[in-house]
Amino acid sequence: MVMPMKTRYKACLVLALFGIALFSYSAHQRPLGLHAIFCQVNSVPESLENLDNVRKIQLGTGMVLPKGYVPFVEPSPMKADWNDTEEQIQMILSEIDQVVPKVTFTHMDNTTCIGKSRASIVNPKERYCTGDKITVQLDMHDYSGNRKKYGGDLLRARIYSTDLGAGASGKISDFQNGTYHVEFTLFWAGKVKISLFLIHPSEAVVALWRVKNTGYNLISHQGRYTSPTESIDTRCSYDLDTKDEVCELMAKKGEYPFYCIKPPHMPCASLTMVGSFFTENTYLTALEKPLFDNSLIRAAIPHGLPDLDVISCTNETAPVKEKCKTGMEVQFPGGYFLQNVWHPISCSMTRYTAEAEINGCLKGKSLNLMGDSTLLQWMRYFTSTLPTLKDLDLYTSGWYKSQLKVDVDRNIQIRFQRHGDPFVSADFHSILENPTIPEQIDRIGGHQNMVIIFTAGTHFKGFPLHIYIRRVINIRKAIQRLLLRSPATKVILKTENTVWQEGIVETISDLHGYFQYLVMNSLMKGLNIGTIDAWDMTTAAATNNAHPPPVIIENEISLMLTYLC
Structure with a gap:
């Protein structure tokens, strides 16, 4: 048979x-x-x-790319071609393409x-x-x-x-x-x-890899134009094939232009919202689909x-490691879990779990969280752990809405704002109230009690990689400007994490996430920032969920607080 x-x-x-x-x-x-x-x-x-x-x-990681991916050479801002962003993007894309098997x-x-x-x-x-x-x-x-x-x-x-x-x-x-x-x-x-x-x-x-660079049709976009009397939705894209008049977004922000078809009788200024949605489109061939x-x-x-039976073969006391601080080189693996606590290899992390400990570290500080729903998990953790934090209504809507929590007595401020488009929310969101991470950073003067935590990854997976690379290059430039005007400001990167990827592999595969993880780590190299390697943590813990469990969030926050206090 x-x-x-x-x-x-x-x-x-x-x-x-x-x-x-x-x-x-x-x-x-x-x-x-x-x-x-x-x-x-x-x-x-x-x-x-x-x-x-x-x-x-x-x-440098627990996954393998074709031919054994070697991390990119750090793009030095001192080089004459650093400001030529497009040339830098094409160089990175070429490096990746060369290691993908033919x-x-x-x-x-x-x-x-x-x-x-x-x-x-x-x-x-x-x-x-x-x-x-x-x-x-x-x-x-x-x-x-x-x-x-x-x-x-x-x-x-x-x-x-x-x-x-x-x-x-x-x-x-x-x-x-x-x-x-x-x-x-x-x-x-x-x-x-x-x-x-x-x-x-x-x-x-x-x-x-072919799918990643084929086009923009895995995610659909609509723009919403509003006036006192009507609301009109039109088609939007990074690559809009139309003879109609269009309104252009993003270009003035140093990003690739994004277009929405303009209704004949409405000005571009009336374009206030954009919606992004998963589609059933595919770039896979019939031959390739069984692979997934x-x-x-x-x-x-x-x-x-x-199984290995491992024993302690020495009575020597382990050497004392210095406290984790910004500017340390990132390595992989960079730590391990024991008793559900993360132990960095090259430095010492303080565990912050008690309310008094966390409040003591955060006293007088202003935290600015910029990113996606994995940082919203941090906001929920702060709410559950610190009952003295109070929410201020910022009059925004949606699961991704901006949030501000304050503790007046301790002068603690914790703010969350999602990163600008691309952001696949399956809903309409304001294009005016959600700036990109570089824009958010550029609006902050900075001081010794200011902390910026950022992440970007998941929402970029359904787009060609050059969109993500340009955004990360712009984040790097914004951080450089910030640290020039305010060297005492703390900046911390939380990398994206591994995910469960059934069903929509073309837009959420961990291959896309891994490429982005390497791009982010490479382009942030050499900056005086702290790194929370969520990819390493979720690989070590085998969580495989877009939203890691509380044990991961608790350790991410403990490492963040170690960088601060």
């Missing part, structure tokens, strides 16, 4: 039964599909022979099959001590059982101990020939499990590796 093709590829996700291999799932792993043995698990590693002759690329996808049989791929620990030991490093080798094979001859699989790796509330990301190297090395540091004592996921095979990475079956996205790799 011949199994239908779709069912056959789902079967590749499943652990072979009857003890072929054992695998421990993380708490947040989705159940797998049909159980079958079309794609049986192998645990025997490929030989290390000739690997030394292959250029090994070290990655693979022609012809059949699912040629894509990565996790069940036929092999995993092993390189040079295993009888005893593991805290602080040791281990390397897991992955040799990827396709559905036909052939070893992959190129890299580019988008992977995620972590170690964890559920009972200890512990987790850490892995650093992945791509040998560009189907073999990967995953390096873990054993940060804590106890039983440690290994978790490996294939987010997308390299063939899907190629498809998504939900069962093939973020699929657990059945590695059959044993």
